[in-house]
Amino acid sequence: EIVLTQSPATLSLSPGERATLSCRASQSVSTSLAWYQQKPGQAPRLLIFDASNRATGIPARFSGSGSGTDFTLTISSLEPEDFAVYYCQQRTNWPFVFTFGPGTKVDIK
């Protein structure tokens, strides 16, 4: 079973700063990785799929990179609405399973 590890657990930054979030898989997932944003009391929202593709309507300040076991979500300049929890997710086809990472909370410094 593939395990996803996210770091740091909490990232304290100010609006306008750059955020760099990491997701590491216990074995290669190629580019089968997505990132989601969840704000308090809300459902998650897809940000990035297949490691580096922005979902529909996602601002360009969000970008994803990586392949294999190491992935990064970058928010180039934090807006007030970006303070939230971010989850990575991987998919394996045999056995079929989706796995989420534990999340990184981006909060206001």
Add this chain to the structure above:
Amino acid sequence: EVQLVESGGGLVKPGGSLRLSCAASGFTFSSYTMNWVRQAPGKGLEWVSSISTRSSYIYYADSLKGRFTISRDNAKNSLYLQMNSLRVEDTAVYYCARDRIAAAGFEWFDPWGQGTLVTVSS
């Protein structure tokens, strides 16, 4: 506008059963794989189950050990999750989520419903 509205949550005793529903609108339901994801209070996301467009392929998280059953009714634009032998640790918000694109097998989850809370307690 795409909408997913979950219902059926509530308080149930350990060992009990509950059936969740997800009503879909704003898209061709029968063309999309659908999914259930849960989130225990204050915890992270956990994938529960996925079902293909014609119910030909169904997958579950190993942790459920046969207690949950996913199904769909394309004529009613609805997704279901039958939950049996419920345990305290099944307490969570249960979200239904559509696949990102149609007819693509199993894809990423977009969008999600607002969720329904299931509380298992004596």
